[in-house]
Amino acid sequence: MSFEGHLFLALLEGTVTGFVLALTALGLSLVFGVMRIVNVAHGEFFMLGAVIAWYFSTLPGGFLPALVAAPLLVGAAAFLADRLVLRRLEYKPESTIVATIGLLYIIQQLVLTVYGPYARPVAAPVYFRLDFPWFGYSGYKLVVAGVSAALLGATWLVMSRTTLGLYMRATQQDREMAQAFGVSVDRVYALVFALGAGLAAMAGALVVPIQQAHYLMGLDALLMSFIVVILGGLGSLGGTVAAAFLIGVSDGLVSVFFSPTLAKIVATLLVALVLVLRTGGLFGEEGT
Amino acid sequence: MLTVDGLHCYYGEAHVLKDVSLRLSPGEILCLLGRNGAGKTTTLRAIMGLVPPRSGRIALDGRELTGLRPHDIPRCGIGYVPQGRRIFPFLTVGENLKMGLLLKGSGDAGLAWVLDLFPPLRGRLGQRAGTLSGGEQQMLATARALCTEPKVLLMDEPSEGLMPALIRRLLDTIRALKVRQVGVLLVEQKIDLALRVADRVVLLENGSVRYESTPEALASNPEVLLRYLGVRR
Ligand SMILES: Nc1ncnc2c1ncn2[C@@H]1O[C@H](COP(=O)(O)OP(=O)(O)OP(=O)(O)O)[C@@H](O)[C@H]1O
Ligand SMILES: [Mg+2]
Numbered sequence: 478m479s480f481e482g483h484l485f486l487a488l489l490e491g492t493v494t495g496f497v498l499a500l501t502a503l504g505l506s507l508v509f510g511v512m513r514i515v516n517v518a519h520g521e522f523f524m525l526g527a528v529i530a531w532y533f534s535t536l537p538g539g540f541l542p543a544l545v546a547a548p549l550l551v552g553a554a555a556f557l558a559d560r561l562v563l564r565r566l567e568y569k570p571e572s573t574i575v576a577t578i579g580l581l582y583i584i585q586q587l588v589l590t591v592y593g594p595y596a597r598p599v600a601a602p603v604y605f606r607l608d609f610p611w612f613g614y615s616g617y618k619l620v621v622a623g624v625s626a627a628l629l630g631a632t633w634l635v636m637s638r639t640t641l642g643l644y645m646r647a648t649q650q651d652r653e654m655a656q657a658f659g660v661s662v663d664r665v666y667a668l669v670f671a672l673g674a675g676l677a678a679m680a681g682a683l684v685v686p687i688q689q690a691h692y693l694m695g696l697d698a699l700l701m702s703f704i705v706v707i708l709g710g711l712g713s714l715g716g717t718v719a720a721a722f723l724i725g726v727s728d729g730l731v732s733v734f735f736s737p738t739l740a741k742i743v744a745t746l747l748v749a750l751v752l753v754l755r756t757g758g759l760f761g762e763e764g765t
Numbered sequence: 766m767l768t769v770d771g772l773h774c775y776y777g778e779a780h781v782l783k784d785v786s787l788r789l790s791p792g793e794i795l796c797l798l799g800r801n802g803a804g805k806t807t808t809l810r811a812i813m814g815l816v817p818p819r820s821g822r823i824a825l826d827g828r829e830l831t832g833l834r835p836h837d838i839p840r841c842g843i844g845y846v847p848q849g850r851r852i853f854p855f856l857t858v859g860e861n862l863k864m865g866l867l868l869k870g871s872g873d874a875g876l877a878w879v880l881d882l883f884p885p886l887r888g889r890l891g892q893r894a895g896t897l898s899g900g901e902q903q904m905l906a907t908a909r910a911l912c913t914e915p916k917v918l919l920m921d922e923p924s925e926g927l928m929p930a931l932i933r934r935l936l937d938t939i940r941a942l943k944v945r946q947v948g949v950l951l952v953e954q955k956i957d958l959a960l961r962v963a964d965r966v967v968l969l970e971n972g973s974v975r976y977e978s979t980p981e982a983l984a985s986n987p988e989v990l991l992r993y994l995g996v997r998r
Binding site for chain 2: 647
Protein backbone atom coordinates (compact mmCIF):
# COMPACT_ATOMS: atom_id res chain seq x y z
CA MET A 478 0.00 0.00 0.00
CA SER A 479 1.22 3.47 -0.87
CA PHE A 480 1.94 6.28 1.59
CA GLU A 481 -1.38 8.02 0.76
CA GLY A 482 -3.14 4.74 1.43
CA HIS A 483 -1.55 4.42 4.81
CA LEU A 484 -2.24 8.04 5.63
CA PHE A 485 -5.88 7.74 4.63
CA LEU A 486 -6.29 4.57 6.65
CA ALA A 487 -4.70 6.22 9.66
CA LEU A 488 -6.99 9.24 9.44
CA LEU A 489 -10.06 7.07 8.92
CA GLU A 490 -9.22 4.80 11.84
CA GLY A 491 -8.36 7.87 13.88
CA THR A 492 -11.68 9.53 13.18
CA VAL A 493 -13.66 6.42 14.10
CA THR A 494 -11.60 6.05 17.30
CA GLY A 495 -12.15 9.73 18.01
CA PHE A 496 -15.94 9.39 17.81
CA VAL A 497 -16.02 6.28 20.00
CA LEU A 498 -13.63 7.83 22.49
CA ALA A 499 -15.66 11.02 22.64
CA LEU A 500 -18.81 9.03 23.36
CA THR A 501 -17.03 6.89 25.95
CA ALA A 502 -15.50 9.86 27.76
CA LEU A 503 -18.47 12.21 27.51
CA GLY A 504 -20.22 10.71 30.52
CA LEU A 505 -17.11 10.91 32.67
CA SER A 506 -16.70 14.55 31.73
CA LEU A 507 -20.36 15.30 32.39
CA VAL A 508 -20.31 13.61 35.79
CA PHE A 509 -17.11 15.36 36.79
CA GLY A 510 -18.33 18.70 35.51
CA VAL A 511 -21.76 18.76 37.09
CA MET A 512 -21.28 16.60 40.19
CA ARG A 513 -17.61 17.29 40.87
CA ILE A 514 -16.91 13.63 41.42
CA VAL A 515 -14.39 11.34 39.75
CA ASN A 516 -16.24 8.21 38.72
CA VAL A 517 -13.67 5.44 38.73
CA ALA A 518 -16.41 2.93 37.79
CA HIS A 519 -17.05 4.72 34.49
CA GLY A 520 -15.21 2.08 32.45
CA GLU A 521 -17.34 -0.65 34.04
CA PHE A 522 -20.48 0.97 32.68
CA PHE A 523 -18.84 0.75 29.25
CA MET A 524 -18.02 -2.92 29.85
CA LEU A 525 -21.56 -3.65 31.08
CA GLY A 526 -22.91 -2.13 27.88
CA ALA A 527 -20.70 -4.46 25.84
CA VAL A 528 -21.64 -7.56 27.84
CA ILE A 529 -25.35 -6.76 27.67
CA ALA A 530 -24.98 -6.31 23.92
CA TRP A 531 -23.32 -9.72 23.66
CA TYR A 532 -26.15 -11.26 25.68
CA PHE A 533 -28.79 -9.72 23.41
CA SER A 534 -26.95 -10.97 20.33
CA THR A 535 -27.53 -14.53 21.59
CA LEU A 536 -31.31 -13.94 21.83
CA PRO A 537 -33.77 -14.29 18.95
CA GLY A 538 -34.16 -10.49 18.79
CA GLY A 539 -30.47 -10.13 17.98
CA PHE A 540 -28.01 -7.33 18.61
CA LEU A 541 -30.03 -4.24 17.70
CA PRO A 542 -32.40 -4.11 20.71
CA ALA A 543 -29.27 -3.96 22.88
CA LEU A 544 -28.63 -0.44 21.63
CA VAL A 545 -31.76 0.59 23.53
CA ALA A 546 -31.61 -1.88 26.39
CA ALA A 547 -27.93 -1.48 27.34
CA PRO A 548 -28.04 2.27 28.02
CA LEU A 549 -31.38 1.95 29.81
CA LEU A 550 -30.33 -0.94 32.06
CA VAL A 551 -26.93 0.52 32.84
CA GLY A 552 -28.45 3.97 33.35
CA ALA A 553 -30.91 2.46 35.83
CA ALA A 554 -28.09 0.68 37.68
CA ALA A 555 -26.17 3.96 37.88
CA PHE A 556 -29.27 5.74 39.13
CA LEU A 557 -29.51 3.20 41.94
CA ALA A 558 -25.82 3.54 42.73
CA ASP A 559 -26.30 7.28 43.02
CA ARG A 560 -29.26 6.95 45.34
CA LEU A 561 -27.86 4.17 47.49
CA VAL A 562 -24.20 5.12 47.66
CA LEU A 563 -23.07 8.50 46.33
CA ARG A 564 -25.91 10.51 47.79
CA ARG A 565 -25.32 9.05 51.23
CA LEU A 566 -21.71 10.14 50.98
CA GLU A 567 -22.95 13.66 50.18
CA TYR A 568 -20.81 13.53 47.04
CA LYS A 569 -17.63 14.24 49.00
CA PRO A 570 -14.73 14.01 46.55
CA GLU A 571 -12.52 11.57 48.48
CA SER A 572 -15.32 9.28 49.64
CA THR A 573 -16.82 9.04 46.17
CA ILE A 574 -13.49 8.01 44.66
CA VAL A 575 -13.23 5.17 47.16
CA ALA A 576 -16.89 4.25 46.66
CA THR A 577 -16.62 4.14 42.88
CA ILE A 578 -13.46 2.02 43.13
CA GLY A 579 -15.59 -0.37 45.17
CA LEU A 580 -18.31 -0.18 42.55
CA LEU A 581 -15.73 -0.99 39.87
CA TYR A 582 -14.76 -4.24 41.60
CA ILE A 583 -18.32 -5.22 42.42
CA ILE A 584 -19.39 -4.84 38.79
CA GLN A 585 -16.28 -6.55 37.47
CA GLN A 586 -16.57 -9.53 39.81
CA LEU A 587 -20.29 -9.89 39.20
CA VAL A 588 -19.69 -10.00 35.47
CA LEU A 589 -16.81 -12.46 35.93
CA THR A 590 -19.10 -14.72 37.96
CA VAL A 591 -22.09 -14.56 35.66
CA TYR A 592 -20.48 -14.11 32.26
CA GLY A 593 -17.10 -15.74 32.78
CA PRO A 594 -13.54 -14.85 31.81
CA TYR A 595 -14.07 -15.23 28.06
CA ALA A 596 -13.63 -12.73 25.26
CA ARG A 597 -16.71 -13.23 23.15
CA PRO A 598 -17.19 -11.88 19.66
CA VAL A 599 -20.45 -10.47 18.37
CA ALA A 600 -21.30 -10.36 14.70
CA ALA A 601 -21.87 -6.89 13.31
CA PRO A 602 -25.58 -6.19 12.76
CA VAL A 603 -24.83 -4.75 9.35
CA TYR A 604 -22.10 -5.99 7.14
CA PHE A 605 -20.80 -4.16 4.13
CA ARG A 606 -17.43 -3.08 2.87
CA LEU A 607 -16.43 0.29 1.53
CA ASP A 608 -13.85 -0.06 -1.19
CA PHE A 609 -11.22 2.61 -1.36
CA PRO A 610 -8.44 2.63 -3.97
CA TRP A 611 -6.03 1.11 -1.44
CA PHE A 612 -8.11 -1.11 0.81
CA GLY A 613 -11.60 -2.19 1.77
CA TYR A 614 -12.97 -0.83 5.02
CA SER A 615 -15.59 -2.21 7.41
CA GLY A 616 -18.82 -0.35 6.89
CA TYR A 617 -19.90 -1.10 10.45
CA LYS A 618 -17.08 1.05 11.81
CA LEU A 619 -18.51 3.96 9.88
CA VAL A 620 -21.95 3.19 11.28
CA VAL A 621 -20.44 3.28 14.76
CA ALA A 622 -18.86 6.64 14.02
CA GLY A 623 -22.17 7.94 12.66
CA VAL A 624 -24.23 6.78 15.64
CA SER A 625 -21.62 8.20 18.01
CA ALA A 626 -21.74 11.53 16.20
CA ALA A 627 -25.55 11.56 16.44
CA LEU A 628 -25.40 10.86 20.18
CA LEU A 629 -22.78 13.57 20.74
CA GLY A 630 -25.03 15.97 18.86
CA ALA A 631 -28.07 14.91 20.85
CA THR A 632 -26.22 15.38 24.13
CA TRP A 633 -25.13 18.81 23.01
CA LEU A 634 -28.73 19.68 22.14
CA VAL A 635 -29.98 18.51 25.51
CA MET A 636 -27.32 20.52 27.30
CA SER A 637 -27.76 23.72 25.33
CA ARG A 638 -31.43 23.78 24.38
CA THR A 639 -33.51 22.07 27.05
CA THR A 640 -34.60 23.05 30.54
CA LEU A 641 -32.90 19.96 31.93
CA GLY A 642 -29.65 21.03 30.26
CA LEU A 643 -30.04 24.54 31.66
CA TYR A 644 -30.50 23.09 35.14
CA MET A 645 -27.43 20.89 34.67
CA ARG A 646 -25.28 23.82 33.60
CA ALA A 647 -26.58 26.03 36.39
CA THR A 648 -25.88 23.27 38.93
CA GLN A 649 -22.39 22.86 37.52
CA GLN A 650 -21.67 26.57 37.89
CA ASP A 651 -23.20 27.20 41.32
CA ARG A 652 -24.94 24.40 43.11
CA GLU A 653 -26.37 26.54 45.89
CA MET A 654 -27.71 29.21 43.60
CA ALA A 655 -29.31 26.54 41.43
CA GLN A 656 -31.13 25.40 44.57
CA ALA A 657 -32.09 28.99 45.33
CA PHE A 658 -33.85 28.93 41.95
CA GLY A 659 -35.80 25.81 42.64
CA VAL A 660 -33.51 23.21 41.08
CA SER A 661 -33.56 19.90 42.91
CA VAL A 662 -29.86 19.23 42.84
CA ASP A 663 -30.39 15.65 44.05
CA ARG A 664 -32.53 14.93 41.04
CA VAL A 665 -30.09 16.59 38.64
CA TYR A 666 -27.23 14.56 40.09
CA ALA A 667 -29.08 11.26 39.78
CA LEU A 668 -30.00 12.05 36.18
CA VAL A 669 -26.49 13.14 35.25
CA PHE A 670 -24.98 10.02 36.76
CA ALA A 671 -27.47 7.83 34.90
CA LEU A 672 -26.96 9.74 31.67
CA GLY A 673 -23.17 9.49 31.95
CA ALA A 674 -23.39 5.75 32.53
CA GLY A 675 -25.93 5.31 29.74
CA LEU A 676 -23.65 7.04 27.23
CA ALA A 677 -20.73 4.82 28.26
CA ALA A 678 -22.91 1.71 27.96
CA MET A 679 -24.00 2.83 24.51
CA ALA A 680 -20.36 3.19 23.48
CA GLY A 681 -19.60 -0.27 24.88
CA ALA A 682 -22.54 -1.83 23.04
CA LEU A 683 -21.59 -0.13 19.79
CA VAL A 684 -17.98 -1.31 19.79
CA VAL A 685 -18.58 -4.90 20.83
CA PRO A 686 -18.80 -6.16 17.22
CA ILE A 687 -15.38 -4.58 16.65
CA GLN A 688 -13.69 -5.39 19.98
CA GLN A 689 -15.32 -8.46 21.60
CA ALA A 690 -16.85 -8.42 25.09
CA HIS A 691 -14.60 -9.12 28.07
CA TYR A 692 -14.99 -8.45 31.77
CA LEU A 693 -11.76 -6.43 31.94
CA MET A 694 -12.41 -4.23 28.92
CA GLY A 695 -13.56 -1.39 31.17
CA LEU A 696 -10.06 -0.66 32.39
CA ASP A 697 -8.77 0.51 29.05
CA ALA A 698 -11.96 2.51 28.48
CA LEU A 699 -11.46 4.19 31.85
CA LEU A 700 -7.83 5.01 31.17
CA MET A 701 -8.60 6.46 27.74
CA SER A 702 -11.54 8.44 29.14
CA PHE A 703 -9.35 9.91 31.86
CA ILE A 704 -6.74 10.88 29.28
CA VAL A 705 -9.33 12.57 27.11
CA VAL A 706 -11.10 14.35 29.98
CA ILE A 707 -7.87 15.66 31.47
CA LEU A 708 -6.56 16.72 28.10
CA GLY A 709 -9.82 18.45 27.22
CA GLY A 710 -10.07 20.36 30.48
CA LEU A 711 -12.03 18.93 33.38
CA GLY A 712 -15.75 19.43 33.00
CA SER A 713 -15.66 20.92 29.51
CA LEU A 714 -17.75 18.88 27.06
CA GLY A 715 -16.44 20.70 24.00
CA GLY A 716 -12.90 20.15 25.21
CA THR A 717 -13.62 16.47 25.81
CA VAL A 718 -14.78 15.97 22.23
CA ALA A 719 -11.86 17.94 20.80
CA ALA A 720 -9.38 15.96 22.91
CA ALA A 721 -10.99 12.69 21.83
CA PHE A 722 -10.29 13.57 18.22
CA LEU A 723 -6.77 14.67 18.96
CA ILE A 724 -6.08 11.38 20.72
CA GLY A 725 -8.02 9.34 18.14
CA VAL A 726 -6.21 10.77 15.14
CA SER A 727 -2.76 10.74 16.73
CA ASP A 728 -3.50 7.17 17.84
CA GLY A 729 -4.44 6.27 14.25
CA LEU A 730 -1.33 7.88 12.79
CA VAL A 731 1.12 6.42 15.31
CA SER A 732 -0.52 2.95 15.20
CA VAL A 733 -0.44 2.75 11.41
CA PHE A 734 3.04 4.17 10.92
CA PHE A 735 4.71 2.87 14.08
CA SER A 736 2.95 0.63 16.59
CA PRO A 737 -0.21 0.63 18.72
CA THR A 738 1.85 0.43 21.92
CA LEU A 739 3.74 3.56 20.98
CA ALA A 740 0.37 5.26 20.36
CA LYS A 741 -0.68 4.62 23.94
CA ILE A 742 2.64 5.88 25.20
CA VAL A 743 2.26 9.05 23.17
CA ALA A 744 -1.23 9.66 24.56
CA THR A 745 -0.03 9.19 28.12
CA LEU A 746 2.94 11.49 27.59
CA LEU A 747 0.61 14.10 26.12
CA VAL A 748 -1.47 14.03 29.29
CA ALA A 749 1.59 14.24 31.51
CA LEU A 750 2.71 17.24 29.50
CA VAL A 751 -0.67 18.94 29.81
CA LEU A 752 -0.75 18.28 33.54
CA VAL A 753 2.61 19.94 33.91
CA LEU A 754 2.16 22.84 31.49
CA ARG A 755 -1.56 23.63 31.41
CA THR A 756 -3.49 22.46 34.41
CA GLY A 757 -6.75 23.66 32.84
CA GLY A 758 -6.44 21.25 29.93
CA LEU A 759 -5.69 22.10 26.31
CA PHE A 760 -9.09 23.54 25.56
CA GLY A 761 -9.90 25.54 28.69
CA GLU A 762 -12.38 24.80 31.42
CA GLU A 763 -16.06 24.88 32.34
CA GLY A 764 -19.08 26.09 30.51
CA THR A 765 -19.68 23.09 28.16
CA MET B 766 -45.35 38.19 56.53
CA LEU B 767 -41.96 36.56 57.07
CA THR B 768 -41.27 35.53 60.63
CA VAL B 769 -38.01 34.22 62.04
CA ASP B 770 -38.22 32.99 65.62
CA GLY B 771 -35.38 32.09 67.95
CA LEU B 772 -33.03 30.94 65.20
CA HIS B 773 -29.80 29.19 66.23
CA CYS B 774 -27.27 28.18 63.55
CA TYR B 775 -23.88 26.55 63.74
CA TYR B 776 -21.00 26.05 61.34
CA GLY B 777 -19.54 22.91 62.82
CA GLU B 778 -18.98 23.81 66.46
CA ALA B 779 -19.09 27.57 65.89
CA HIS B 780 -22.33 29.06 67.19
CA VAL B 781 -22.98 31.69 64.53
CA LEU B 782 -26.61 32.73 65.06
CA LYS B 783 -27.90 33.01 68.60
CA ASP B 784 -31.61 33.40 69.06
CA VAL B 785 -32.25 35.61 66.04
CA SER B 786 -35.86 36.75 65.60
CA LEU B 787 -37.18 38.98 62.81
CA ARG B 788 -40.50 40.11 61.37
CA LEU B 789 -41.02 41.44 57.88
CA SER B 790 -44.39 42.65 56.63
CA PRO B 791 -45.45 42.96 52.99
CA GLY B 792 -44.11 46.19 51.50
CA GLU B 793 -41.75 46.71 54.38
CA ILE B 794 -38.02 47.37 53.99
CA LEU B 795 -36.08 45.92 56.88
CA CYS B 796 -32.40 46.60 56.99
CA LEU B 797 -30.03 44.21 58.71
CA LEU B 798 -26.86 45.93 59.86
CA GLY B 799 -23.75 44.69 61.57
CA ARG B 800 -20.00 44.44 61.32
CA ASN B 801 -18.12 41.87 59.26
CA GLY B 802 -18.81 38.41 60.58
CA ALA B 803 -21.86 39.46 62.60
CA GLY B 804 -24.00 36.77 60.96
CA LYS B 805 -25.99 38.76 58.39
CA THR B 806 -25.28 36.47 55.47
CA THR B 807 -25.86 33.42 57.62
CA THR B 808 -29.30 34.75 58.55
CA LEU B 809 -30.26 35.03 54.89
CA ARG B 810 -28.75 31.64 54.06
CA ALA B 811 -30.71 30.07 56.89
CA ILE B 812 -33.94 31.54 55.51
CA MET B 813 -33.05 30.08 52.09
CA GLY B 814 -32.52 26.68 53.69
CA LEU B 815 -28.83 26.66 52.78
CA VAL B 816 -27.74 26.53 56.44
CA PRO B 817 -29.94 24.21 58.48
CA PRO B 818 -30.90 25.84 61.79
CA ARG B 819 -30.32 23.77 64.90
CA SER B 820 -33.39 25.28 66.48
CA GLY B 821 -35.92 28.00 65.87
CA ARG B 822 -38.46 28.40 63.12
CA ILE B 823 -38.95 30.34 59.91
CA ALA B 824 -42.39 30.88 58.39
CA LEU B 825 -43.88 32.83 55.50
CA ASP B 826 -47.54 33.83 55.79
CA GLY B 827 -48.05 31.16 58.40
CA ARG B 828 -46.44 28.48 56.27
CA GLU B 829 -43.57 26.71 57.95
CA LEU B 830 -40.33 26.88 55.93
CA THR B 831 -38.03 25.25 58.46
CA GLY B 832 -37.18 21.75 57.36
CA LEU B 833 -38.12 22.27 53.71
CA ARG B 834 -35.45 21.33 51.24
CA PRO B 835 -33.49 24.29 49.81
CA HIS B 836 -35.08 24.04 46.38
CA ASP B 837 -38.61 24.20 47.80
CA ILE B 838 -38.07 27.50 49.57
CA PRO B 839 -37.90 29.80 46.53
CA ARG B 840 -41.18 28.21 45.38
CA CYS B 841 -42.84 29.50 48.55
CA GLY B 842 -42.15 33.06 47.42
CA ILE B 843 -38.69 34.00 48.65
CA GLY B 844 -36.22 35.55 46.24
CA TYR B 845 -32.50 35.74 46.95
CA VAL B 846 -29.83 38.18 45.80
CA PRO B 847 -26.73 36.69 47.40
CA GLN B 848 -23.58 38.41 48.55
CA GLY B 849 -21.13 38.69 45.68
CA ARG B 850 -23.95 38.42 43.05
CA ARG B 851 -23.30 34.82 42.12
CA ILE B 852 -24.92 35.03 38.75
CA PHE B 853 -24.32 31.94 36.61
CA PRO B 854 -21.27 33.25 34.74
CA PHE B 855 -21.30 30.81 31.81
CA LEU B 856 -25.01 31.14 31.15
CA THR B 857 -26.26 34.01 29.01
CA VAL B 858 -28.11 36.90 30.59
CA GLY B 859 -31.31 35.50 29.12
CA GLU B 860 -30.64 32.05 30.57
CA ASN B 861 -29.93 33.54 33.99
CA LEU B 862 -33.30 35.26 33.88
CA LYS B 863 -34.91 32.08 32.60
CA MET B 864 -33.78 30.32 35.77
CA GLY B 865 -36.05 32.70 37.63
CA LEU B 866 -38.91 32.57 35.13
CA LEU B 867 -38.98 28.77 35.07
CA LEU B 868 -39.51 28.70 38.81
CA LYS B 869 -42.60 30.85 38.50
CA GLY B 870 -43.68 29.39 35.18
CA SER B 871 -44.74 32.88 34.08
CA GLY B 872 -42.85 33.11 30.81
CA ASP B 873 -42.33 36.38 28.96
CA ALA B 874 -44.95 38.44 30.80
CA GLY B 875 -42.82 38.11 33.92
CA LEU B 876 -39.77 39.11 31.92
CA ALA B 877 -41.27 42.36 30.59
CA TRP B 878 -41.65 44.19 33.91
CA VAL B 879 -38.25 43.05 35.11
CA LEU B 880 -36.58 44.35 31.96
CA ASP B 881 -38.48 47.64 32.42
CA LEU B 882 -36.80 47.94 35.80
CA PHE B 883 -33.38 47.18 34.30
CA PRO B 884 -33.34 48.50 30.72
CA PRO B 885 -29.57 47.96 30.24
CA LEU B 886 -30.14 44.20 30.37
CA ARG B 887 -32.58 44.30 27.47
CA GLY B 888 -29.96 44.49 24.76
CA ARG B 889 -27.73 41.87 26.35
CA LEU B 890 -29.92 38.82 26.68
CA GLY B 891 -27.63 36.76 24.46
CA GLN B 892 -24.42 37.80 26.16
CA ARG B 893 -22.55 35.58 28.61
CA ALA B 894 -23.34 36.87 32.09
CA GLY B 895 -19.73 36.58 33.25
CA THR B 896 -18.72 39.23 30.72
CA LEU B 897 -21.03 41.90 32.18
CA SER B 898 -19.61 44.77 34.22
CA GLY B 899 -19.97 44.66 38.01
CA GLY B 900 -22.94 47.01 37.99
CA GLU B 901 -24.69 45.05 35.28
CA GLN B 902 -24.06 41.81 37.15
CA GLN B 903 -25.73 43.30 40.19
CA MET B 904 -28.73 44.29 38.07
CA LEU B 905 -28.84 40.79 36.69
CA ALA B 906 -28.69 39.23 40.16
CA THR B 907 -31.62 41.37 41.26
CA ALA B 908 -33.53 40.89 38.01
CA ARG B 909 -33.04 37.13 38.20
CA ALA B 910 -34.52 37.04 41.70
CA LEU B 911 -37.44 39.27 40.67
CA CYS B 912 -38.27 36.92 37.80
CA THR B 913 -39.51 34.51 40.45
CA GLU B 914 -42.06 37.17 41.50
CA PRO B 915 -41.19 36.80 45.18
CA LYS B 916 -43.31 37.99 48.10
CA VAL B 917 -40.11 38.57 50.03
CA LEU B 918 -36.75 39.53 48.58
CA LEU B 919 -33.52 38.88 50.50
CA MET B 920 -30.71 41.16 49.34
CA ASP B 921 -27.18 40.71 50.66
CA GLU B 922 -25.04 43.82 50.24
CA PRO B 923 -26.36 44.68 46.78
CA SER B 924 -24.56 48.04 46.81
CA GLU B 925 -21.12 46.44 47.17
CA GLY B 926 -18.82 47.89 44.53
CA LEU B 927 -21.46 50.01 42.81
CA MET B 928 -20.82 53.59 41.75
CA PRO B 929 -23.13 56.28 43.16
CA ALA B 930 -25.39 56.53 40.11
CA LEU B 931 -26.07 52.81 40.29
CA ILE B 932 -26.68 52.97 44.03
CA ARG B 933 -29.40 55.56 43.42
CA ARG B 934 -30.90 53.24 40.87
CA LEU B 935 -30.76 50.37 43.35
CA LEU B 936 -32.64 52.44 45.91
CA ASP B 937 -35.27 53.28 43.28
CA THR B 938 -35.65 49.58 42.57
CA ILE B 939 -36.12 48.77 46.24
CA ARG B 940 -38.76 51.50 46.55
CA ALA B 941 -40.50 50.18 43.45
CA LEU B 942 -40.71 46.79 45.14
CA LYS B 943 -42.23 48.38 48.20
CA VAL B 944 -44.99 49.76 45.99
CA ARG B 945 -45.63 46.24 44.73
CA GLN B 946 -45.98 45.07 48.34
CA VAL B 947 -42.81 43.00 48.21
CA GLY B 948 -41.08 42.77 51.59
CA VAL B 949 -37.35 43.45 51.35
CA LEU B 950 -34.81 42.16 53.86
CA LEU B 951 -31.75 44.20 53.02
CA VAL B 952 -28.29 43.48 54.41
CA GLU B 953 -26.06 46.52 54.25
CA GLN B 954 -22.65 47.74 55.32
CA LYS B 955 -23.29 51.28 54.08
CA ILE B 956 -25.14 52.79 56.99
CA ASP B 957 -26.19 55.96 55.12
CA LEU B 958 -27.80 53.96 52.41
CA ALA B 959 -29.65 51.85 54.95
CA LEU B 960 -30.92 54.91 56.76
CA ARG B 961 -32.19 56.38 53.49
CA VAL B 962 -34.29 53.46 52.41
CA ALA B 963 -35.24 51.38 55.46
CA ASP B 964 -38.53 51.37 57.33
CA ARG B 965 -36.86 49.58 60.21
CA VAL B 966 -33.31 48.63 61.09
CA VAL B 967 -31.99 45.70 63.07
CA LEU B 968 -28.45 45.54 64.40
CA LEU B 969 -26.71 42.20 64.64
CA GLU B 970 -23.59 41.63 66.67
CA ASN B 971 -21.89 38.30 67.17
CA GLY B 972 -24.92 36.47 65.92
CA SER B 973 -27.43 38.18 68.20
CA VAL B 974 -29.95 40.95 67.60
CA ARG B 975 -28.76 43.85 69.74
CA TYR B 976 -30.92 46.74 68.66
CA GLU B 977 -34.02 47.40 66.63
CA SER B 978 -35.58 50.74 65.73
CA THR B 979 -36.64 53.12 63.01
CA PRO B 980 -33.80 54.60 60.93
CA GLU B 981 -34.49 58.02 62.47
CA ALA B 982 -34.02 56.70 65.99
CA LEU B 983 -30.79 54.96 65.02
CA ALA B 984 -29.45 58.06 63.26
CA SER B 985 -29.94 60.08 66.42
CA ASN B 986 -28.26 57.48 68.64
CA PRO B 987 -24.51 57.95 68.22
CA GLU B 988 -23.75 55.61 71.11
CA VAL B 989 -25.37 52.61 69.42
CA LEU B 990 -23.85 53.52 66.07
CA LEU B 991 -20.40 53.59 67.59
CA ARG B 992 -20.80 50.50 69.70
CA TYR B 993 -22.26 48.08 67.14
CA LEU B 994 -21.14 49.54 63.84
CA GLY B 995 -18.02 51.49 64.74
CA VAL B 996 -19.49 54.54 63.05
CA ARG B 997 -18.84 58.02 64.43
CA ARG B 998 -21.33 60.70 63.42
N1 LIG C 1 -18.98 28.35 55.56
C1 LIG C 1 -18.59 28.74 56.78
N2 LIG C 1 -17.94 27.88 57.61
C2 LIG C 1 -17.55 28.26 58.83
N3 LIG C 1 -17.75 29.48 59.35
C3 LIG C 1 -18.37 30.39 58.59
C4 LIG C 1 -18.82 30.07 57.26
N4 LIG C 1 -19.39 31.17 56.74
C5 LIG C 1 -19.31 32.12 57.69
N5 LIG C 1 -18.70 31.66 58.78
C6 LIG C 1 -18.47 32.43 60.02
O1 LIG C 1 -19.74 32.75 60.56
C7 LIG C 1 -19.73 34.07 61.07
C8 LIG C 1 -20.84 34.88 60.42
O2 LIG C 1 -20.55 35.00 59.06
P1 LIG C 1 -21.50 35.77 58.03
O3 LIG C 1 -20.98 35.51 56.67
O4 LIG C 1 -22.90 35.44 58.31
O5 LIG C 1 -21.20 37.27 58.43
P2 LIG C 1 -21.67 38.61 57.74
O6 LIG C 1 -22.34 39.42 58.78
O7 LIG C 1 -22.43 38.35 56.50
O8 LIG C 1 -20.27 39.29 57.39
P3 LIG C 1 -19.84 40.17 56.11
O9 LIG C 1 -20.24 41.55 56.42
O10 LIG C 1 -18.35 40.02 56.09
O11 LIG C 1 -20.48 39.62 54.91
C9 LIG C 1 -18.36 34.63 60.83
O12 LIG C 1 -17.63 34.51 62.01
C10 LIG C 1 -17.79 33.73 59.75
O13 LIG C 1 -16.38 33.62 59.92
MG1 LIG D 1 -22.10 38.72 54.57
